[in-house]
Amino acid sequence: MVNKPPLMISVSGVRGIVGESMTASVCLRWAQAFGHLCSKGTVVVGGDSRVSKTMMRAATISGLASAGASIIDVGVVPTPTVSLAVERHSASGGIAITASHNPAEWNALKFYGSDGLFIDSGQGQLLRSLVEGDRSFDVPAFEVGTYARDEHAIESHLNAVLGLPFLDADAIRKRKFRVGLDAVHGAGGELLTRMLDMLGCEVVSYHVEPTGRFPRNPEPTNENLRKISSAMREDRVDIGFVLDPDADRLALVRSDGLPAGEELTLCVAALAALPHIPGPVVANCSTSLALREIAKDFNREYFETKVGEAHVARKMIEVNAAIGGEGNGGVMLPMIHAARDSAVGAALVLKALLEFGGTSADLFDSLPRFSLVKKKREFNSLEEQREAMERLNSVDSLGTPDCLDGLKWRTSDAWVQARQSNTEPIVRVFAEASSSERAEELADLILKKLS
Structure with a gap:
């Protein structure tokens, strides 16, 4: 018998393979517990275009309503649209139904607090304890939550992005950029297409229909972008935008x-943002050194956090940051909201390209140059993974590592980091240096110790 992949529970969500670890009953139970956690308030529900969306949405809405929570359904929308809708409706919380960059057979629930941010570890632990307990959350008939649709969530999102005071939308319109857009048949096609149209761009579209049938591995890594990059070259675009299924990341x-x-x-x-917004820059500890150099050029403080949008968001709010995010294509602009948002990222990229005045290839070539490699080592069990991480304590040639998130060694012009997954028997190794040879050398040093 083949073992089923387990349900993967993180601080702010739960994910699994539909029909195996992620079922209607699992979804219902988590939604009921979250409805109770929200004190029977209003919860915004939206999600990406996956083929399992109908089942997941029905179970989620039923779970919330049966626990006394009222629902505002924003439909098939990007994850950041759900975040903004929570704030706009002054809701008690939100649920984004999406497995983000995972393959199409996966789905997940991601939970937002009333501030439009992912719930923190304390709330996450409480939610999990409610799910795993024996308590029933069903309410009597006259306390069942109500249901309403919000047909304007994407329009409100567009207004927020295009309302950036420094964007200079008129100048972007005059430039008439030719933009390639690949939405990987996820939730971001409508939002990005409408925004680019409103900015006067000529849009060359690929996979923008929200069918949920992804044409390739949907994670927007360089390896997965080869075919679409070739198509965009043939179509002679000025810049190409590639989304993940829930459109919170932009490659x-x-x-x-x-x-x-x-x-x-x-x-x-x-x-694009730093000339117009005061404050520090915040990113997770796996983000490229190039961002630190840019922050230095603008004489800004730079803060690192653990990996994860919630960690970055809360640090940004704490230090009143100008901009932040993660090196996986997640742009976070607290002037709009402290959440990863591909529409915000795309608008800022067009602004930067406009001000640069040359081609996007020349713009990228003008950035601080570093080589970043990403590798991983898989193990047969979490115990093997733990033992392998312990072996890294014997790495003394790189000095003492910091332990903010996994282990990270720094030199004057390079770093290497090993981070263990909390849900899979995997250790991810990232290394960055001024040359690809040095980055590979550092990554291989750590991988050898893990073997």
């Missing part, structure tokens, strides 16, 4: 058809 394709990838998205966005 870029250069005008010469090479994938700029995810790592430089936040860097280019920062070039």
Whole structure:
């Protein structure tokens, strides 16, 4: 018998393979517990385009209503649209039904607090304890929650992005950028297409229909962008935008058809935002050194956090940051909301390209140059993973690591990090240096110790 992949529970969500670990009953139970946690208030529900969306949405709405929570359904929308809708409706919380970059057979529930941010570890632990307990959350007939549709969530999202006071939408319209857009048949096609149209762009569309049938591995890494990058080169776009299924991440394709990838998205966005917004820059501890260099050029403080949108968001709010995010294409602009948002990222990239005045290929070539490699080591069990991480304590040639998130060793012009997954027997190894040879050397040193 083949073992079923377990239900993967994180601080702010739960995910699994539909029909195996993620079932209607699992979804219902988590939604009921969250409805109770929200004190029978109003909960915004939205999600991506996956083929399992009908089942997941029905179970989620039923669970919330049966626990006394009222529902505002925003439909098939990007994850950041759900975040904004929570704030706009002054809701008690929100649920985004999406497994983000995971393959199409996966789905998940991601939980928001009343501030439009993912719930924190304390709330997450409480929610899990409610789910795993024996308590029933069903309410009597006259206390069952109500249901309403919000047909204007995407329009409100568009208004927020296009209302950025420094965007200079008129100047972008005059430039008439030719933009490639690949929405991977996820939830971001409508939002990004409408925004680009409103900014006067000529849009070359790929996979924008929200069918949920992804044409490739939907994670927007350089390896997965080769085919679409080639298509965009043939179509002679000025810049290419590639989304993940829930449109919170944005990868870029250069005008010469090479994938700029995810790592430089936040860097280019920062070039557009920092001249106009005071405050520090915040990113997770796996983000490229190029962003730190850009922050230094603008004489801004730079803060690192643990990996995860929730960690970055709360640090940004704490230090009143100008911009932040993660090196996986997640751009976060607290002037709009402290959440990863591909529409915000795309608008800022167009602003940066406008001000640069040259091609996007030349813009990327002008950025601080570092080589970042990402590798991983898989193990047969979490115990093997733990033992392998312990072996890294014997790495003394790189000095003492910091332990903010996994282990990270730094030199004057490079770093290497090993992070264990909390849900899978995997250790991810990232290394960055001024040359690809040095980055590979550092990554291989750690991988050898893990073996």
